Amino acid sequence: GAVVSQHPSRVICKSGTSVKIECRSLDFQATTMFWYRQFPKQSLMLMATSNEGSKATYEQGVEKDKFLINHASLTLSTLTVTSAHPEDSSFYICSAFKDGNTGELFFGEGSRLTVL
Amino acid sequence: QKEVEQNSGPLSVPEGAIASLNCTYSDRGSQSFFWYRQYSGKSPELIMFIYSNGDKEDGRFTAQLNKASQYVSLLIRDSQPSDSATYLCAGSNNNNDMRFGAGTRLTVKP
Numbered sequence: 146g147a148v149v150s151q152h153p154s155r156v157i158c159k160s161g162t163s164v165k166i167e168c169r170s171l172d173f174q175a176t177t178m179f180w181y182r183q184f185p186k187q188s189l190m191l192m193a194t195s196n197e198g199s200k201a202t203y204e205q206g207v208e209k210d211k212f213l214i215n216h217a218s219l220t221l222s223t224l225t226v227t228s229a230h231p232e233d234s235s236f237y238i239c240s241a242f243k244d245g246n247t248g249e250l251f252f253g254e255g256s257r258l259t260v261l
Numbered sequence: 262q263k264e265v266e267q268n269s270g271p272l273s274v275p276e277g278a279i280a281s282l283n284c285t286y287s288d289r290g291s292q293s294f295f296w297y298r299q300y301s302g303k304s305p306e307l308i309m310f311i312y313s314n315g316d317k318e319d320g321r322f323t324a325q326l327n328k329a330s331q332y333v334s335l336l337i338r339d340s341q342p343s344d345s346a347t348y349l350c351a352g353s354n355n356n357n358d359m360r361f362g363a364g365t366r367l368t369v370k371p
Contacts, residue, residue: 177357179359187363188349188361188362188363188364189305189349189361191359191360191361236302238304238305242357249295249307249310250295250307250351250353250359252304252305252306253304254303254304255302255303255304257302
């Protein structure tokens with residue numbers, strides 16, 4: 146099956162710093178990738194849709210200047226949490242549809258961010 | 262109203278029993294439906310997907326879809342302790358816009 150890889154899997158940072166999370170499709174090209182956030186015991190909340198070569202589409206209530214998304218190639222999307230605060234601590238998961246497939250969403254392993 | 266709704270549970274069944282997980286959706290434009298399993302601290306993994314009305318079986322898992330009632334379910338036969346996880350229902354429209362339910366936590370007791 147298709148593989149989506151995220152890095153880092155865990156990151157701890159100080160309040161006010163920025164953190165970058167990478168999402169790579171390892172064996173397929175993904176023109177669209179999705180970024181989700183999941184708080185403990187809650188479901189996945191879609192943050193934004195990342196489109197290769199164009200601006201990301203953000204869900205209502207998600208600050209685009211705080212969560213910077215760059216999809217510079219067909220296999221890589223990055224999410225940068227700028228000026229992170231403790232309330233940004235969460236599990237961030239990326240996903241992608243394998244272009245041309247039946248709609249199955251492939252998930253990365255997730256990145257757990259802890260902001261001190 | 263949430264687009265995809267699930268009972269949060271927890272649902273507890275004894276080992277060997279049938280676990281029944283239910284999901285309703287509000288977007289009639291949804292065409293494809295997915296069941297994902299998520300273990301604590303891990304990302305979701307796909308169990309099954311279904312597009313057509315009726316039942317679809319894969320091993321111990323059966324997905325059921327009723328588009329008229331906007332209802333999707335997942336049956337797990339011969340439940341095992343390793344099936345204990347949170348099960349996420351998701352619906353996707355033609356634009357591949359996928360929305361997830363809050364998930365149902367299942368516990369299978371030995």
